[in-house]
Amino acid sequence: MASTDPPYSPKVQKRTLKGHRQPVLCVSHPGDHAKYDADLQHHPSLLLSGSEDGTARLWDLRTRKTAYCMIVPKIDETNDVTAVAFHPSVIGQSSAESGDTAIASSSRIDCMVYASSGTNVYGYDLRTCTGPIIKTPHLDLSSSFQCQDEINQLSFSFPKRNKDGCRNYQLAAVDDCGEVHIPSECISQDLASQQSPISSKHTVLHHAEPGSHTIASCAVFRPHVNGVYVASGGTDCMVKLFDVTKPKRATSSIHIKPAESENTTQICNPPFIHSLQWSPSGRLLAAGVGDGSCVILRGEGNRLIEIGRLGYDQGGHGSAVAAVCFPGFGASILSTIQTRSVEAEDRLLISAGNDGKILFWDLGGNMVDGDAIDPLLYLGGCSDAKEQVKKQGNELQNATEAMNSASISSKKRKGKNKKKGKTNNQHKTSTDDDLFLDDLLPSPPKVLFQIPHHHKPNWITCSRASSDALPSSVFVADTTNDISIYSLPTP
Numbered sequence: 001m002a003s004t005d006p007p008y009s010p011k012v013q014k015r016t017l018k019g020h021r022q023p024v025l026c027v028s029h030p031g032d033h034a035k036y037d038a039d040l041q042h043h044p045s046l047l048l049s050g051s052e053d054g055t056a057r058l059w060d061l062r063t064r065k066t067a068y069c070m071i072v073p074k075i076d077e078t079n080d081v082t083a084v085a086f087h088p089s090v091i092g093q094s095s096a097e098s099g100d101t102a103i104a105s106s107s108r109i110d111c112m113v114y115a116s117s118g119t120n121v122y123g124y125d126l127r128t129c130t131g132p133i134i135k136t137p138h139l140d141l142s143s144s145f146q147c148q149d150e151i152n153q154l155s156f157s158f159p160k161r162n163k164d165g166c167r168n169y170q171l172a173a174v175d176d177c178g179e180v181h182i183p184s185e186c187i188s189q190d191l192a193s194q195q196s197p198i199s200s201k202h203t204v205l206h207h208a209e210p211g212s213h214t215i216a217s218c219a220v221f222r223p224h225v226n227g228v229y230v231a232s233g234g235t236d237c238m239v240k241l242f243d244v245t246k247p248k249r250a251t252s253s254i255h256i257k258p259a260e261s262e263n264t265t266q267i268c269n270p271p272f273i274h275s276l277q278w279s280p281s282g283r284l285l286a287a288g289v290g291d292g293s294c295v296i297l298r299g300e301g302n303r304l305i306e307i308g309r310l311g312y313d314q315g316g317h318g319s320a321v322a323a324v325c326f327p328g329f330g331a332s333i334l335s336t337i338q339t340r341s342v343e344a345e346d347r348l349l350i351s352a353g354n355d356g357k358i359l360f361w362d363l364g365g366n367m368v369d370g371d372a373i374d375p376l377l378y379l380g381g382c383s384d385a386k387e388q389v390k391k392q393g394n395e396l397q398n399a400t401e402a403m404n405s406a407s408i409s410s411k412k413r414k415g416k417n418k419k420k421g422k423t424n425n426q427h428k429t430s431t432d433d434d435l436f437l438d439d440l441l442p443s444p445p446k447v448l449f450q451i452p453h454h455h456k457p458n459w460i461t462c463s464r465a466s467s468d469a470l471p472s473s474v475f476v477a478d479t480t481n482d483i484s485i486y487s488l489p490t491p
Contacts, residue, residue, distance in 0.1 A: 008360075008376055008448045010489050013471075017059055017483040019066045022052035024477035026083050026459045033088040035280050035328030035345075035464065036158060036223040040088055044466040047475060048113055049483055050081030056115040058126065061485075062469060070124055070134045072117045079117045085154040087112035087187065088169060114141075114171065116151035121173055141171075144183040146202060149176035152216070155230075156187075158223040158282075170244075172230060174219035178208020180232055182244060205242045205250075207232040214238075218275055222299060224282035229302070231285055233273030239287055239297060241304050251302035259291040259311050275323045279346040284368065286349055288321035294351050296367050308367045308445065310351070315447035317353030325350045327462035329472045329488070330378035343368055348375035350474060352457040358474065358486070359450045364443040375448065379472075379488060451486055455479055465490055 027049045030042035046067075047059040058068040072079045089112075111126040115137075121144075122137035145151075157170040168186035175181070184201040208214035214236040222229040228244040229251075237258070240250035258271055271290030278285055278299075285297040285304065293311040297304045310316050330345045346368045349361040362375050455478035465472040468490055476484040 008379060010379065010449065012451055013487045015064060015485040015487070017047070017049075017064055017485065018481070019057055019059075019069075020049065020051040020053050020055065020481045020483075022481060023479050024049050024051045024458065024481065024483055025081060026050045027461050027475050027477045027483060028084045028086055029461045029463045029475065030086045030089070031328070031463050032086070032461060033156060033158075035326070036278075036282070037088075042086075042089060044463045044470045046086075046111070047463075047483070048084045048086060049477060050084040050115055051481075052080045053481075054079035054081065054117070056081050056084050056113070056124075058111070058113065059483075061463075066132070068124075068126055068129060068132055068134060070113075070115060070122075070137070072115055072122055072137070073120070075118055075120065081115050081117050083116040083151055083154040083173075085114045085156060085171070087114070088156055088167070114154055116154055116173060118150055119145075119147040119175070121145050121147075121151065121154070121171075141183070144185070144202060145173045145181040147173055147175040147177070147181050148179070151175050153218050153220075155220050157221040157228060159186075159228075170221075170228070172219055172221065174207075174216045174232060176215045178206065178212065178214040178216045178234060180205040180207060180216060180219045180230060180242070182230075203244060203247050205230060205232065205244070205247050207234050207238070207240055207250075208236070212236065217273060220276050220278060222278055222282055222285075223280075225299075229299075231276055231278070231304070233276050233287055235270075235272045237270035237273060237289070239273060239276070239285070239295075239304060241299070241302065243302060252304040254297060254304050254306055256287065256289055256295050256306070259289075259293045259309065271320070274321060277324050277326055279326045279343070279349075280328050281343040281346050283343060284326075284346055284363075286324040286326065286351075288324040288351060290320040292317040292319050292321060292353065292355075294321055294324055294349065294361070296363065308363075310349075310361055310363075310445055314445060316359065317351065317355050317357060319354040321351050321353050322457045323352045323460040325460050325462050325474075327464065327472070327474070329462070329464050330373060330375065343372045345373065345375075347372045348379075350460065350462065352453070352460045352476060354456045356452065356454045356456065357450050358453050358457075358460070358476065360448045362443075362446050362448050364445045366444050379448070453478070453484065 030046050034040040034042040045061045047061055050056045054072055056070040057066045060067045113124050115122050120142040123139035125138045151173045153174045155172045159167045161167055170182055171187045172180050172182045182203045207216040214234045216232055216234045219230055219232040230242045233239050237256045239254045241252040242250050273287050275288035287295040289295055293309050296308040298307050327350055328345050347363045352358045457476050457478045459477040461475050463473050471487045471490050473485050473487040
């Protein structure tokens with residue numbers, strides 16, 4: 001592992017949410033969807049969690065107290081809450097402001113929530129609740145999903161607006177049987193008016209091969225694409241991409257080969273795919289792998305292509321990567337300069353490993369197209385971040401034009417040499433253009449900094465800065481009963 005000093009050393013503030021009586025298994029933030037769609041309004045002051053104590057809790061991050069506690073039904077002597085999700089909200093549903101609104105009014109937005117326990121999925125419309133303790137779910141969606149084993153993750157789709165300006169969201173549940181279940185009917189935005197299961201018809205995506213005992217550990221819808229695609233990962237060390245309209249077989253399957261490093265601890269062989277997340281542009285897919293590495297894949301049409309790996313030798317984890325997250329922290333600055341690049345925030349990735357470390361990665365230009373912004377410009381400590389982002393954009397444009405010009409010049413020179421009967425072997429020395437192109441090569445991936453967490457994580461999620469009171473933060477659920485919040489300095 002490289003021993004270079006980190007290029008960024010922020011003063012991270014740690015806070016804690018206390019309330020669960022057993023380990024927290026999962027967390028979700030309303031901004032999980034908003035970082036992919038600027039049209040979505042969300043309330044950054046809310047957080048949803050699920051625990052082995054059989055409850056899902058909605059937190060007010062400004063007071064760090066529980067606003068609502070949902071006690072899920074106990075079936076077969078267990079009610080561990082293994083996955084939670086907010087229903088994505090659309091601008092216009094409420095006029096509430098996101099920063100300073102009290103929880104009573106802010107619950108009108110992003111407070112239709114879902115929780116899974118065992119094979120069951122429950123819906124809660126918190127706008128109708130009169131007390132902080134909720135013992136009965138508003139809707140039992142279990143028969144609509146028909147999962148046969150424990151659910152590991154809930155994931156919402158990214159639909160386009162229809163003619164009425166509304167969006168019809170689909171919800172996927174991935175389970176231990178190696179399957180991804182998606183009800184055919186879309187999930188309503190108003191659970192209070194939906195008194196019965198949506199439909200027994202549903203689509204099943206088979207991540208596990210027939211006859212295998214593969215567990216599907218994660219599945220996420222892909223944003224910014226025509227059609228509906230889902231990426232899945234499992235204990236077979238496979239990442240698959242499915243077209244939901246053609247569910248019989250995956251359109252792309254990638255087998256992740258184990259890392260060759262001798263410095264990491266790997267418990268299972270092949271290593272598990274523990275976590276998947278798409279970048280804000282929807283072009284990159286990060287996978288947290290049981291061998292301690294993060295594998296980066298690029299989506300091209302209905303295919304996945306492995307383009308890089310962040311391992312121990314690059315400063316990475318010494319044991320399994322339990323969770324990965326593209327945080328979207330640069331939205332506030334990038335929105336002010338109206339950047340046209342959909343990949344502007346694709347360079348910043350956060351990974352959490354069983355070695356107790358939380359790493360902030362800059363994927364660099366080797367993996368991300370040149371229009372992506374250097375994350376150091378918006379992570380804090382850069383007083384003129386907006387001007388620097390504009391400057392980098394101009395430099396990237398000039399560099400691209402220079403590379404194109406140099407490439408054309410090189411092609412012309414090769415053509416002249418060919419006419420003179422000279423072969424490439426006779427011209428092995430570097431030309432000025434070749435050296436110039438070398439200077440313009442993108443940067444490799446690197447660790448910007450790390451946070452020593454000291455516990456094995458179960459789940460991470462992030463929220464981008466919305467005010468001085470709610471800075472950019474990482475939320476970590478681990479083997480303890482508490483949720484850790486790591487907040488970065490405001491740029």
